[in-house]
Amino acid sequence: MLSTSDPEISKLLKSELERQKKTLGLIASENYCSMAVLQAQGSVLSNKYSEGYPKKRYYAGNQFVDDVETIAIERAKRLFGAEHANVQPHAGAIANLAAYVALLELGDKLMTLSLAQGGHLTHGSPVNFSGKWYKIIHYELDPETSMLNYDSIEKLAKEQKPKAILCGYTAYPRTIDFKRFREIADSSGALMIADMAHIAGLVAGGAHPSPVPYADVVTSTTHKTLRGPRGAFILSKEKHAKSVDKALFPGIQGGPFDHSIAAKAVCFGEAMKLEFKDYAIQIVKNAKALANELMGLGYDLVSGGTDNHLMLVDLTRKGVSGKDAQDALEKAGIILNKNMVPKDTRSPFITSGLRIGTPVLTTRGMKEGEMKDVARLIDRVLTNIGDAGTITKVKTEVVELCERFPAYKEL
């Protein structure tokens, strides 16, 4: 229908589908969701207004929408073992805003890891609401290991006495000890917020420890490792349920995106299946295989490896900037993002590193053997940077690999 009513947009959607089919997606925050998720998200639920929560709506006509949201809530609670779930946040950034509004007053002290060290914009970046409205104290990664140093975080927390401590990151390749964060929060009289946006799929599949038993509030996206629609949700202890719900609506958002909530319910349902456990475990196996092959080829990995779905490559010794590496790889059909590395001397627009993630390739069915091939393809581009012949040859091999592991066969 779109191709006749709006050929201009239709053509672009087809081109984007082709791009997703024929390139290697290594952006750690992306995934390819199922046809079922796409269908729910592209449904007539998009037409409904349902401000409020199930059975407490402002408009009529919500009998089906109420059931959809109730199912999404129940599935989220069951999947993660949570006391309370709110499935309405439009995005991860909004979920974090809601968590802060629920737990903090303006100007309260919030302790986080900075964007430059692997945190998210909403973890107190000065250009973000979080950095403007709250007093941000940053803890640091250990300068030697580039890993979390819980003893030094505890020391800082005891000195600073923040209202809340946030853990969970955007570019941190190692396991997070949520139990230890709870102890740190308790020892300094702070609340604990865990942002599992990146690792939610690993948590759901048992491939990373869960923050849910420990954190006061857990925020997450649905579209990263969890492989659902674009969107987010918040889990909390029962004692914070009312303040979380009120913070989000009417505090921040208007009408919920009912089509997204239906797609979130589908995604939670998929994540409860046994196959999803295998998927989550394979994501980590693939990341380890890719990391080991890259290290074997002489690349420096921040913290010396990975425990989760992503790794950070420090290109300093290679003499290539993150931006030049990203651009050359994109020409060869390898899609990833430049990233700051600890002690980076370049600006955030250039950087000295790359962030590489395995959720998309794992969704396509690739395993450890293909990860070795992917590492070698990356290496060929980076060691012959600027050589058009290499890029052409690698691009052909990328397309061949993609065709062996097709995405969206139905489309």
Ligand SMILES: *Cc1c(COP(=O)(O)O)cnc(C)c1O
């Ligand atoms: C991606 C991400 C977010 C924000 O998600 P959006 O949906 O892009 O707003 C928040 N926190 C962390 C740790 C993230 O990685």
